[in-house]
Amino acid sequence: MEMKMDQAALQAFLDRDFPQVAGMFAFVEVAPPVVSMALIASDQHLRPGGTVSGPSMFGLADVCAYFCILSVLGPVGLAVTTNCSIDFMRKPPPGRLICRMELLKLGRALAVCEGRIFSEGAQDKPVARASLTYSIPPTG
Amino acid sequence: MEMKMDQAALQAFLDRDFPQVAGMFAFVEVAPPVVSMALIASDQHLRPGGTVSGPSMFGLADVCAYFCILSVLGPVGLAVTTNCSIDFMRKPPPGRLICRMELLKLGRALAVCEGRIFSEGAQDKPVARASLTYSIPPTG
Amino acid sequence: MEMKMDQAALQAFLDRDFPQVAGMFAFVEVAPPVVSMALIASDQHLRPGGTVSGPSMFGLADVCAYFCILSVLGPVGLAVTTNCSIDFMRKPPPGRLICRMELLKLGRALAVCEGRIFSEGAQDKPVARASLTYSIPPTG
Amino acid sequence: MEMKMDQAALQAFLDRDFPQVAGMFAFVEVAPPVVSMALIASDQHLRPGGTVSGPSMFGLADVCAYFCILSVLGPVGLAVTTNCSIDFMRKPPPGRLICRMELLKLGRALAVCEGRIFSEGAQDKPVARASLTYSIPPTG
Numbered sequence: 001m002e003m004k005m006d007q008a009a010l011q012a013f014l015d016r017d018f019p020q021v022a023g024m025f026a027f028v029e030v031a032p033p034v035v036s037m038a039l040i041a042s043d044q045h046l047r048p049g050g051t052v053s054g055p056s057m058f059g060l061a062d063v064c065a066y067f068c069i070l071s072v073l074g075p076v077g078l079a080v081t082t083n084c085s086i087d088f089m090r091k092p093p094p095g096r097l098i099c100r101m102e103l104l105k106l107g108r109a110l111a112v113c114e115g116r117i118f119s120e121g122a123q124d125k126p127v128a129r130a131s132l133t134y135s136i137p138p139t140g
Numbered sequence: 141m142e143m144k145m146d147q148a149a150l151q152a153f154l155d156r157d158f159p160q161v162a163g164m165f166a167f168v169e170v171a172p173p174v175v176s177m178a179l180i181a182s183d184q185h186l187r188p189g190g191t192v193s194g195p196s197m198f199g200l201a202d203v204c205a206y207f208c209i210l211s212v213l214g215p216v217g218l219a220v221t222t223n224c225s226i227d228f229m230r231k232p233p234p235g236r237l238i239c240r241m242e243l244l245k246l247g248r249a250l251a252v253c254e255g256r257i258f259s260e261g262a263q264d265k266p267v268a269r270a271s272l273t274y275s276i277p278p279t280g
Numbered sequence: 281m282e283m284k285m286d287q288a289a290l291q292a293f294l295d296r297d298f299p300q301v302a303g304m305f306a307f308v309e310v311a312p313p314v315v316s317m318a319l320i321a322s323d324q325h326l327r328p329g330g331t332v333s334g335p336s337m338f339g340l341a342d343v344c345a346y347f348c349i350l351s352v353l354g355p356v357g358l359a360v361t362t363n364c365s366i367d368f369m370r371k372p373p374p375g376r377l378i379c380r381m382e383l384l385k386l387g388r389a390l391a392v393c394e395g396r397i398f399s400e401g402a403q404d405k406p407v408a409r410a411s412l413t414y415s416i417p418p419t420g
Numbered sequence: 421m422e423m424k425m426d427q428a429a430l431q432a433f434l435d436r437d438f439p440q441v442a443g444m445f446a447f448v449e450v451a452p453p454v455v456s457m458a459l460i461a462s463d464q465h466l467r468p469g470g471t472v473s474g475p476s477m478f479g480l481a482d483v484c485a486y487f488c489i490l491s492v493l494g495p496v497g498l499a500v501t502t503n504c505s506i507d508f509m510r511k512p513p514p515g516r517l518i519c520r521m522e523l524l525k526l527g528r529a530l531a532v533c534e535g536r537i538f539s540e541g542a543q544d545k546p547v548a549r550a551s552l553t554y555s556i557p558p559t560g
Contacts, residue, residue: 020183020184020186020187043160044160044184046160047160053199054198054199054202054221054224055195055196055198055199055202056195058194058195058198058199058224059193059194059195059198062194062195080228080231081194081228082227082228082229082390082413083225083226083227083228083363083413084194084198084224084225084226085223085224085225085226085365085505085551086223086224086225087222087223087524087532087551087553088220088221088222088223089222089524089525089527089532090525091220104507104509104536104546104549105509105510105546107509109389109390109415110362110389110390110415112507112509112549114534114549116524126524126525129524129532129534129551131505131507131549131551133362133363133413133507135389135390222530222553223503223553225365225411225503225505227384227392227411227413229384229385229387229392230385244367244369244396244406244409245369245370245406247369249529249530249555250502250529250530250555252367252369252409254394254409256384266384266385269384269392269394269411271365271367271409271411273367273502273503273553275529275530300463300464300466300467323440324440324464326440327440333479334478334479334482334501334504335475335476335478335479335482336475338474338475338478338479338504339473339474339475339478342474342475360508360511361474361508362507362508362509363505363506363507363508364474364478364504364505364506365503365504365505365506366503366504366505367502367503368500368501368502368503369502371500
């Protein structure tokens with residue numbers, strides 16, 4: 001799949017369109033059909049013991065899928081999540097969480113992504129996996 | 141299913157064990173196997189236009205499922221979400237969101253819940269539906 | 281939601297378009313947005329002990345969602361399943377299985393259904409729950 | 421993850437415990453934590469145009485996940501599917517379908533697998549993706 005937005009373009013889009021959450025996420029790699037992002041956890045994302053909360057991991061997977069789609073589709077602001085299935089498999093230790101998301105299908109009306117979340121340096125022991133469907137607005 | 145924790149007991153558990161999020165959620169009804177909770181949205185949960193974010197709706201479904209299970213299981217602190225499948229169907233208008241969650245199965249090792257999220261007063265037009273599985277720690 | 285196809289119309293559609301599986305399923309109730317169907321299990325659907333196989337329950341949920349959508353949408357042959365999330369909660373005892381499916385959203389491009397499968401007469405102890413998304417072909 | 425059952429052992433288990441479906445599936449590769457299997461489609465799995473039905477693809481993913489778990493766990497007959505989320509992304513052309521399933525987690529009570537289904541020779545254009553959870557019986 002051809003890249004329509006590189007890391008700088010995605011970062012600018014994130015800063016402009018999602019100012020409330022821009023500081024929570026950092027791009028790690030933009031290599032369509034794969035985009036990886038990190039969660040910059042603050043106290044609001046943590047649970048006792050320093051573990052990252054489920055909604056925070058959901059949010060990381062969701063934003064990473066969104067930018068994975070935009071990297072191939074271009075700056076379309078109206079794609080919306082229609083479905084997410086997420087499995088939490090291990091309790092994340094304190095530290096930086098990475099989501100590696102892959103675009104499996106970019107259709108006329110739907111895009112499907114699949115990815116894994118893991119602690120930095122521990123890609124072989126994912127803490128979660130997620131698949132997401134986005135609805136793509138009609139063009140024209 | 142017999143009630144092991146009523147609304148006051150669940151509220152006390154929420155206040156004590158989840159102080160970071162206790163102010164975000166309010167109990168609406170505790171009638172096992174059904175528990176309904178409301179999201180008290182603040183700026184961090186909103187997106188442009190006043191719509192509630194996906195991760196906030198995920199968080200509402202997750203906490204509501206948790207307390208739905210506790211209402212029947214009793215005060216077991218170690219149940220953890222293992223899976224969630226959520227469909228976002230409509231964009232929520234500004235205003236209070238309610239999640240109505242039902243416990244479908246409470247097994248030895250797993251509990252399964254299913255519920256819908258809707259704007260207060262618009263139960264027939266759900267904005268999202270979700271099913272969640274929790275792992276129950278072994279007793280003994 | 282207004283009914284566009286009644287039980288006789290759905291049955292005729294099933295007989296004509298799905299002759300390979302028509303004998304496997306029977307309509308129980310057509311009351312949009314709810315449609316209920318039964319699985320007429322034969323040896324190929326059973327596992328040792330007389331329990332119905334997972335793929336057979338998936339097939340029952342899938343066909344029931346399809347006709348649930350058609351009951352409101354009318355005879356559109358090209359709707360396709362894009363996602364299904366299914367939880368198997370109890371082992372079905374030998375006997376007739378019913379799926380009760382509800383159409384939660386019929387949008388321009390997507391339809392979302394949610395339902396439960398249970399042994400006839402035991403609706404309060406569902407053996408499975410499922411949510412399905414169908415893609416609706418563009419008209420015009 | 422260490423291999424506890426090789427391809428010959430899995431094939432013998434399939435032949436003995438699942439005689440109704442043994443002829444429908446063939447092992448392609450057993451390399452834990454990955455197991456790949458093929459669906460040997462007959463008329464009952466096909467839809468008009470020669471495309472493989474959704475329930476047949478679900479069945480392929482389900483059996484492949486089961487043997488993926490057994491390859492690492494050993495010959496435990498009582499693991500049962502508790503959840504499956506499956507996305508159908510493209511219509512499979514006529515021809516052999518392969519499922520490549522990976523075991524992501526083998527816990528005390530739950531195992532989680534994730535995989536893709538594709539037409540032989542077209543692994544980069546998956547027709548479906550699926551994630552499945554199995555419940556592992558307690559050992560005594």
